[in-house]
Amino acid sequence: MTSPHPTGSGTPAPGDPDPEALRERALDALLTARARTALLTSCVEDPELTAQHSPLMSPLVWDLAHIGNQEEQWLLRTVGGREAIRPEIDGLYDAFEHPRAERPSLPLLPPAEARRYVHEVRGRALDVLEGTAFHGDRLTEAGFAFGMVAQHEQQHDETMLITHQLRKGAAALTAADPAPAPPFTGPSEVLVPGGPFTMGTSTEPWALDNERPAHRRTVAAFHIDTTPVTNGAYRAFVEDGGYDDPRWWAPEGWDHIRRHGITAPLFWRREGGQWLRRRFGVTEPVPADEPVLHVSWYEADAYARWAGRRLPTEAEWEKAARHDPASGRSRRYPWGDADPGPEHANLGQRHLRPAPAGSYPAGESPLGVRQLMGDVWEWTASDFAPYPGFTAFPYKEYSEVFFGPEYKVLRGGSFAVDQVACRGTFRNWDYPVRRQIFSGFRTARDAEAV
Known part of the structure; x- marks a missing residue:
């Protein structure tokens, strides 16, 4: 199929x-x-x-x-x-x-x-x-x-x-792979200037209640990865003993990985000196240039600490994705207000895997950040919380009952997300232990850091 x-x-x-x-x-x-x-x-x-x-x-x-x-x-x-x-x-x-x-x-x-x-x-x-x-x-x-x-x-x-x-067994779904991309040679990170920006929306007709209302948010200047963290970069963390060193882990995360024997991203295994993964019924070598997939918030946070960085806050992520310094306005999407096309992002189950890091230059933000939409959901440092002036609509069970520190926010969507459920203001959330979801991340650092 x-x-x-x-x-x-x-x-x-x-x-x-x-x-x-x-x-x-x-x-x-x-x-x-x-x-x-x-x-x-x-x-x-x-x-x-x-x-x-x-x-x-x-x-x-x-x-x-x-x-x-x-x-x-x-x-x-x-x-x-x-x-x-x-x-x-x-x-x-x-x-x-x-x-x-x-x-x-x-x-x-x-x-x-x-x-x-x-x-x-x-x-x-x-x-x-x-x-x-x-x-x-x-x-x-x-x-x-x-x-x-x-x-x-x-x-x-x-x-x-x-x-x-x-599910176990043979593949039931197939799809063309994303187009090959040359190795990304651009800057590894982008400086996002400090100051206010408009977060959320009051005008997007189909935006859900947790995306509303639009409000001004101020963030200090920070650097953010140009692309999501790749399998190759994450493999270096694994092979450096990252899963064996409690220094990198939040206490709850350390307890969780030890209790469950977690030593690598979900679906990875090492065989004959090579890392393999299972993807929709097919076992294949882990591609070094793809964004890492199926990692929990705890794993993302631990990698960021190991790398001397941190996860971006939700506000930082949205500013990097939507803010246009030239006009001062927030766009619907990183590339502008037009609906996503295949040149902008890997969305809609068109492919069954992330595209190589650095793909979709037409979809980059005004500051040059790539792949903020599609490919992998990106963990942020933030708990899921209401915006100032939030009103539940049309029912409390969509968002309101989930607000709290038990859930971490993910942004951006994955290759499995359709464009109707993916925009610059769309918010996803899950428990920090979740790994079966199509989740990855990118890291950030304060602009003042050396």
């Missing part, structure tokens, strides 16, 4: 007033997400859909029906005022009611029934889309509810892709 290429036109540009253009964008986002869902759930046999491939993940068939149930609840019942199709399954697919580890024991819809259900929901949702006016209600303004549902589906598609990476 081949991976889908993103065909959507992305989120609506701020201030897009044309209701038919908004309707077309919403339709395109929904169809692009559904094509990807179909691929991820059709490339394996039904027993693979109902199995739990890791206690960290749901069975694929749970994700499938959950996607449909959320679409039914928000687009059919809430926006469309339609009668419920399957109200009796709401509890089965409530992510807060049932932890992932126990979902295989639930009376889930079998694959064929789940497919029929999501198909029926989608048909009715498209009728709702056709008749919705994009004004007068915050949920439908600029098509927000439809964008929210498309983003939700794409986020679960990324989750299902993680499950495919965790």
